[in-house]
Amino acid sequence: MQQFIFTFFNADIAARYWPDIVRSMGVTIMLSLAVVAAGLLLGLALAIVRAAQKRALVLLVVMFADIMRALPPLIIIIVLFFAFPYIDLAMSAFTATWLALTLVLAAYAEESIWAGIQSLPRGQSEAARSTGLSWWQSMLWVVLPQAMRLAVPPLTNRVISITKNTALGSVVALSEILNTAQAASSNAGSPTPLMLGAAAYLLIFIPVVLFARWLESRWRWKR
């Protein structure tokens, strides 16, 4: 038992490496926020474009969503970081990870919001249009507020899983939590920093999960 604690929860090693872990938490949090903001906005925009029912655009959106959902995010990160410099589009590890995860989240968000839009009765937009609202106005004031609420449960799950994928940034040497913890572990010859990393993830994501649960229960309309 003592051996176990000495190996996994070594106070000396923890004391030595926790500032690094805290710093890496900052990177993970920044990256997650940037991914969620950009991914949800892009997903919303794509869902609106798809709802406009212009054939060529719909095809593009569907292709984008299907490809991004089919590819493992890890591959997208690797392609962006290692292959894009050859076409003069070099980017930092942070940018590559952010862009890859944003595109993946956007694809899923588009599907969820589109599903919400489609599940509304046709009568909703018909009623809106019959009072003289334009297509865009009925989208903005009638369709989207309802579609977004329907999309909240699938979206919160997706947001949580995609933000955990920030750990994939470790393959392009982004100093987020996992990478930092791993490096520290091999330096120290002890898994204790990895345990610190695990604690850091819990610290970030338990509030996120709780917030998601609160959001899901709150965003039902009154009956």
Added chain:
Amino acid sequence: MVTIRPRSRLYVNKIEAFQSFPFIIQRIINMQAAPILEIVGLHKSYDNNVVLRGIDLRVRPGQLVCVIGPSGSGKSTMLRCCNRLEEPTAGQIVVDGIQIMHPRVNLNEVRQRIGMVFQQFNLYPHLSALGNVMLALKKVQRHSQAEAEMRARKALQQVGLEHKADSYPGQLSGGQQQRVGIARAIALEPKVMLFDEPTSALDPELVGSVLQVMRALREAGMTMLVVTHEMAFARAVADRVVFMDGGSIVEEGPPEQIFGAPLHERTRAFVSRFAGHLSHAAAAA
């Protein structure tokens, strides 16, 4: 000016009292007036399925015209062509002097003049009754928040639901929801109102309140085109009844003709199926 009034159904009587003389004169004048809604040669088909085969119909200001007929006869499609929720295949439709089939017509502008009430109410579930009525007042007619709210409350009052302004659709009965639907349409002060089977989705005991509001609306001089299965209502209230079958108008005329002495065999057959139901409902009304 705001007066506190008891939340009774008295408003119908008030409107009836208010109606009396000037409106009778108005109606006599309107009989000669140009139609406010005119449909000429309206055709509609989906692929190879012909739904409307040349509809001609005129509705004059202040008239209430009921459209009856078996399901699948094209009644609702015709109604939905009048504000182009359904795109006609051919034909002309003139509303309040505007050719709505004109390629450069501003549909959103015209639609404010054409109120529509739906079978399924189609209220916005995320907005309160007041919010439902206010939306187009604010976003389409660009009224200020205060002005929109005042107009919306007035419309809700007209349908007897001013005390339900803050309720959400899910908290209202079907009849109340449909009356909010009517308020949403009349708040924009349309020139003509289209009703697409407004009581068909209602429990029988809730039908009366909606029909009562429609009567009051008619007494207030609103022009109305009503697709309905409520034969007693059509007989009692309509100026004219139109019988449709198989995508055409088979017969139209005053209710006494359509229900009493139809000229056409198909009309006779359709109306006689409702005869038992009719006398029963008439007794109830």
